[in-house]
Amino acid sequence: MPKSRRRKPRHPRSHGPRPQPSLPPELGPMFKADELETQADAAGALRVVEGMPLDSRGKVFWRPERTRRLRQLVLLGDAAPAWVWARWVVAQAAQSTPGDVHRAMDLAVETRGGPSTLWGVDEIDARAKVIDHDWVYRQLALHEYGGLATFVRRRASRMLLSRAQGIATWAGAPMGAYELVEESASHLTWRDVDADRLLTTLNLGGAVFCAPGAHVIGRVVASGGKSLFESAPLAVPPDVAEAVAASPTDWVDALAQGCDDYGPTLSLLVARLHRFDLLADAPxxxxxxxxxxxxxxxxxxxxxxxxxxxxxxxxxxxxxxxxxxxxxxxxxxxxxxxxxxxxxxxxxxxxxxxxxxxxxxxxxxxxxx
Known part of the structure; x- marks a missing residue:
């Protein structure tokens, strides 16, 4: 009888450890700066930012608005009022690409008139400009889609939240419509179009393009005993303000109708005017x-x-x-x-x-x- 053939056991070839994909060297400093900001350490985050101003390709890595915020916070130090810390929380939430980003971006672009309103050197740059400048995108991502509430709940430290008095209520602040009544050097007086009552906010420049009788929409919040808009309000025609006042939860529809009715006049205000500075609402x-x-x-x-x-x-x-x-x-x-x-x-x-x-x-x- 023929002898049975025994197969030699096959041993897996040893190729050694698989090479790990190299990560961009900028990620480490970026994550470190993010962490320091959530811990309310503006000075530490600024050191990280200034320690690596350029990426591996020799291009500026950090957004100028972020560097400006950190330098302003370092300038003020512990003298920064509670609302400044609260606005820093909002800024951190916004830079962490919060909420449903793609949904917010698509709806924002649709609201202001569609893809023809995009601006930038290429598609990537145009999308980045939506995140940085579009008023509707910011409101949707932070509020309607929960980006601010999620950041406050999951990422912000106790130290940061303790300084940002009232920030827990900012995430639920409703959209409102307001008519400018009077301006002083330090305060603005508005008429709440829905409630038909007067209220006063800090004058951070949100009415710099407005005269008495002009209208804006936005979210009025409070921190440390001061009332202000959580970020720069948006100037709108009176009929848009009336529509928002009548149904605040449908503010996107009202603004979309306004962009359709008024064309580039309103669409450009939505898409390009704002940079959402920390200490000022005037661009x-x-x-x-x-x-x-x-x-x-x-x-x-x-x-x-x-x-x-x-x-x-x-x-x-x-x-x-x-x-x-x-x-x-x-x-x-x-x-x-x-x-x-x-x-x-x-x-x-x-x-x-x-x-x-x-x-x-x-x-x-x-x-x-």
């Missing part, structure tokens, strides 16, 4: 850069601007210029002890936290005298 590009910021502050100190003129809302622009990173450093050597009185007055007129910076400048002048 930063209305000030024309650092040299303009310095000139605005010096003109205010010299008394060349009437900051209490309600017809020309210069006060929120001056406050934003003073709080812009680099302005305080640029003032070094340009102020003299005799400017202390003007700075003291300025600090009492401008909306917080500009007054904190004015007080520090006065203290520096006094110590140098």
């Amino acid at each position: 930063s590009h209305v000030r024309n850069g650092r040299h303009s910021d310095l000139s605005l502050v010096l003109a205010a100190v010299a008394g060349d601007l009437d900051l209490e003129d309600t017809d020309v809302p210069a006060a929120p622009i001056v406050a934003a210029a003073l709080l812009e990173p680099g302005t305080v450093e640029a003032l070094d050597g340009l102020l003299v002890p005799s400017d202390a009185a003007a700075l003291t007055w300025l600090g009492g007129v401008l909306a917080e936290p500009a007054g904190v910076v004015c007080q520090r400048l006065v203290a520096e002048l006094s110590s140098a005298a």
Whole structure:
């Protein structure tokens, strides 16, 4: 009988450990900065950001708005009021691509008129600009689709939440419609179109393009005893405001109808105007850069601007210029002890936290005298 053939046992070939795909070197610093921000450590996050300004391809890695926020928070330090910390929570939630991102983006683009309203050098850039600038996208992602509530519940530290007083109520704040009644250097008075009652918010520049009788939509919130819009409100025609007031939960439909009726006039406001700065609702590009910021502050100190003129809302622009990173450093050597009185007055007129910076400048002048 033929002998049975025994098969030699087959041993798996040893190829050694499989090579792991290399991760972009930027991820480590990015995750570290994210973590430090959730821990309310603006100074630590800024060190990470400034320690790696460029990515591995030599391009700027961090969004300028994020770097600006961190520098402003470091400038204010513990003197930052509660609403500033709360707005930082909102900003962190927004930069973490919250909620149903794709659904929010598709609906935002549809609301303002469709793909023809996209702008950018290519499709990727155009989508990024929706995330960075589109007013509808931000509201949907943070509020309607739960991005802010999720961030507060899952990622924000106790330290951050303790400083951001009232932030738990911001996520549930309803959309509202408001008519501008009066503007002062530090506050705005609005009429709630639905309730037909007056309310006052901090003047952070949200009415810089408005005159009494003009309308905006947005979410009014409170923090540390101050009322403000959770982010810059959107100027809209009166009929759109009336529609939002009549049915706040249908605000997207009302705004879509408005974009259809008014075309690019409203669509461009939705898509391009806002940068959602931390300390100001007036778009930063209305000030024309650092040299303009310095000139605005010096003109205010010299008394060349009437900051209490309600017809020309210069006060929120001056406050934003003073709080812009680099302005305080640029003032070094340009102020003299005799400017202390003007700075003291300025600090009492401008909306917080500009007054904190004015007080520090006065203290520096006094110590140098």
